[in-house]
Amino acid sequence: MSMRINYSDQTLSVAALSHVPKTKLILMGELLQRIGISTIDIPIEQAKIYGFSQGLINNAFRAVIKPVVGDVDTAYRLGFQRISVPYHHKTGELSNVVYELLEKARRLKVDCSLEIENASSFPVSELAAVINSLKDQQLDTVIYGDRYSLMEPLRTYNILKHVRQLTEFNVEFHAHDGYHLATANTLSAIKAGVRHVATSVTGVGNAKHAPFEEVVLAARHLCSLSDNIAAQDFAAECAIIATYLGKEIPVDKAIIGKNIFAHESGLHVHGVMKNPSIYEAFPPEEVGLSRFLIIGKHSGSAALQAALSKLGIEPSTAELQKLLKSVRTIVSHKKSHLTPYELLHLYNRREGGSYEASQ
Amino acid sequence: MKPANSRVVDLVDTTLRDGEQAAGVVFSLEEKITIAATLDQAGLRYIEAGIPAMGAEEREALRSILSLPLKAELIAWNRAKREDIEASIACGFSFLHISVPSSNLHISNKLNKTPEIVLKELEEALQMARSFGCDVSVGAEDASRADPEYFLQIAEAAAKWGARHIRFADTVGCLEPLSVFRAIRYLVSRCPLPIEFHGHNDFGMATANTLAAVQAGALMASTTIRGLGERAGNANFQQVYHALERFGYYTSSIDNEIIANLNKLVKKAAYRPPFGKMEYIH
Numbered sequence: 193m194s195m196r197i198n199y200s201d202q203t204l205s206v207a208a209l210s211h212v213p214k215t216k217l218i219l220m221g222e223l224l225q226r227i228g229i230s231t232i233d234i235p236i237e238q239a240k241i242y243g244f245s246q247g248l249i250n251n252a253f254r255a256v257i258k259p260v261v262g263d264v265d266t267a268y269r270l271g272f273q274r275i276s277v278p279y280h281h282k283t284g285e286l287s288n289v290v291y292e293l294l295e296k297a298r299r300l301k302v303d304c305s306l307e308i309e310n311a312s313s314f315p316v317s318e319l320a321a322v323i324n325s326l327k328d329q330q331l332d333t334v335i336y337g338d339r340y341s342l343m344e345p346l347r348t349y350n351i352l353k354h355v356r357q358l359t360e361f362n363v364e365f366h367a368h369d370g371y372h373l374a375t376a377n378t379l380s381a382i383k384a385g386v387r388h389v390a391t392s393v394t395g396v397g398n399a400k401h402a403p404f405e406e407v408v409l410a411a412r413h414l415c416s417l418s419d420n421i422a423a424q425d426f427a428a429e430c431a432i433i434a435t436y437l438g439k440e441i442p443v444d445k446a447i448i449g450k451n452i453f454a455h456e457s458g459l460h461v462h463g464v465m466k467n468p469s470i471y472e473a474f475p476p477e478e479v480g481l482s483r484f485l486i487i488g489k490h491s492g493s494a495a496l497q498a499a500l501s502k503l504g505i506e507p508s509t510a511e512l513q514k515l516l517k518s519v520r521t522i523v524s525h526k527k528s529h530l531t532p533y534e535l536l537h538l539y540n541r542r543e544g545g546s547y548e549a550s551q
Numbered sequence: 552m553k554p555a556n557s558r559v560v561d562l563v564d565t566t567l568r569d570g571e572q573a574a575g576v577v578f579s580l581e582e583k584i585t586i587a588a589t590l591d592q593a594g595l596r597y598i599e600a601g602i603p604a605m606g607a608e609e610r611e612a613l614r615s616i617l618s619l620p621l622k623a624e625l626i627a628w629n630r631a632k633r634e635d636i637e638a639s640i641a642c643g644f645s646f647l648h649i650s651v652p653s654s655n656l657h658i659s660n661k662l663n664k665t666p667e668i669v670l671k672e673l674e675e676a677l678q679m680a681r682s683f684g685c686d687v688s689v690g691a692e693d694a695s696r697a698d699p700e701y702f703l704q705i706a707e708a709a710a711k712w713g714a715r716h717i718r719f720a721d722t723v724g725c726l727e728p729l730s731v732f733r734a735i736r737y738l739v740s741r742c743p744l745p746i747e748f749h750g751h752n753d754f755g756m757a758t759a760n761t762l763a764a765v766q767a768g769a770l771m772a773s774t775t776i777r778g779l780g781e782r783a784g785n786a787n788f789q790q791v792y793h794a795l796e797r798f799g800y801y802t803s804s805i806d807n808e809i810i811a812n813l814n815k816l817v818k819k820a821a822y823r824p825p826f827g828k829m830e831y832i833h
Contacts, residue, residue, distance in 0.1 A: 344798055345728035345759050346766060371797055372790040376728045376759030383729060406755035414727045414754065443825050444573065446755040446783035450825035453782065454574035460781065463661045470661050470693075472782075473723045473753040484826045486574040490605070520606050528823065529575045 341370025369400035458492020724753030739768035
């Protein structure tokens with residue numbers, strides 16, 4: 193099973209709901225598509241407010257409508273060829289409106305995805321009955337929603353494996369991140385064979401989603417799956433998208449944080465200099481980040497030597513040991529690392545045997 | 552309140568050790584003391600306090616932490632080296648964590664050693680620590696990429712010298728929950744010691760991996776406040792605490808206000824700017 197993973201973006205929806213200016217919204221849509229995202233969800237109300245029409249809407253956009261027949265018409269008239277219908281299931285039979293809506297979509301030749309938002313809230317046997325009652329309908333995708341973050345990865349794997357066997361429709365998994373398990377749940381769904389997943393950049397969203405960048409890299413490296421995603425500028429692109437939303441990427445954000453390839457501790461720098469895979473799960477270039485070797489409290493002599501060598505200095509072992517001691521003292525007082533210039537300054541003051549003087 | 556039928560999980564806080572190892576982070580003495588005291592107030596049973604072998608100043612700071620009237624057990628981090636053990640004992644620790652590499656990548660590529668030598672050094676370090684009457688635990692670095700049989704050999708050696716538990720470190724955060732579950736379940740059935748899962752967040756799954764390890768039978772887990780740690784950080788205490796509780800595992804009832812305090816404290820103490828052109832590029 194090697195079909196590539198299709199990502200359904202939720203970022204643009206969040207932006208539209210938080211009234212990001214139209215120019216930014218359009219740029220965001222273009223950027224997301226350039227990255228390789230094939231589905232971008234947008235609530236129909238927001239599409240109307242932003243004046244989305246034929247010119248702006250291409251096949252990547254999927255209108256999220258309310259479960260009313262009239263909304264299918266509206267989406268069609270605006271120029272959407274794809275719709276997604278969030279549906280809150282209550283125990284018992286599928287509501288009639290779903291059949292009417294699917295019939296309408298069929299006549300208008302609009303691709304329809306049905307999201308059972310609260311799929312994780314009832315037993316899988318009940319879900320099987322719902323899916324079974326849809327089997328003669330023209331439906332593109334059934335979306336398994338975990339609206340209330342009820343899932344954990346082991347259960348997600350078992351259930352989604354089962355759901356996939358129940359139906360011929362595409363199955364999409366839509367995680368929410370109430371317990372910080374969304375990435376892992378999404379990856380479990382992928383491991384169970386699901387090839388459509390809903391994510392948002394950094395996981396933004398009201399009920400939070402699975403962070404797109406985490407799922408992409410995890411699927412690549414932990415499931416050996418290929419994708420159509422261009423990740424080589426991920427860090428910068430995700431930062432731009434975050435800016436549109438008025439957010440900043442934390443320096444240690446998994447996959448795209450600026451400092452996640454910064455190494456300081458002696459053991460780690462020593463290892464990374466020999467072979468980066470000793471302490472890195474993937475190379476920084478893959479996401480457009482750089483590796484930094486930081487001189488700080490936990491630095492060892494190997495890192496210090498390497499740093500000095502870049503400055504054209506080859507200290508003796510004794511000098512190095514002495515310098516290391518001073519570095520530790522100084523950074524403890526300064527409460528931050530040393531830049532190369534500060535290190536050079538420190539080295540140049542070694543005469544007289546006292547580095548401490550440069551505190 | 553401990554719900555019926557739920558299993559107790561002990562958390563080992565390593566904010567002051569692995570957390571401070573985040574590049575560019577240095578805690579002041581006052582910050583260390585406040586963090587340690589608040590962790591204790593929160594009811595954490597184990598606090599990994601630091602690395603005495605780092606130097607005289609570090610030992611002085613650690614002595615101040617040791618002198619606090621805490622309920623938590625304070626643990627010193629060590630390599631399997633005589634000088635590390637000596638430093639920890641000189642500092643006044645009575646609980647030593649001794650860490651050894653366990654994957655071939657780390658043993659041969661990083662250290663040019665053999666698995667046999669690593670085991671021998673571990674036994675010597677354990678013997679030494681025990682001869683001073685210390686409690687010990689053992690850490691298997693990069694266990695996620697190690698041969699499980701070698702992990703078990705390390706565990707056997709640790710058990711022989713009376714270690715209280717063994718740490719399974721997903722050092723580069725390269726596991727996902729299904730593989731964690733499989734790996735830990737296998738080890739739990741064969742390992743003579745309780746297993747502590749130590750997760751990193753490189754793919755954003757440290758919390759999920761920790762939960763999976765507990766589901767597979769790990770009795771302990773390491774966390775840091777706000778997930779502070781090397782690269783993308785460690786398993787985040789608050790997240791792990793809530794996820795474990797949500798899925799039926801009991802840690803200890805921790806006041807939300809104290810958690811908020813800890814988060815605030817560590818956020819401030821661990822501030823570092825985004826690195827850029829000023830730093831060394833390898």
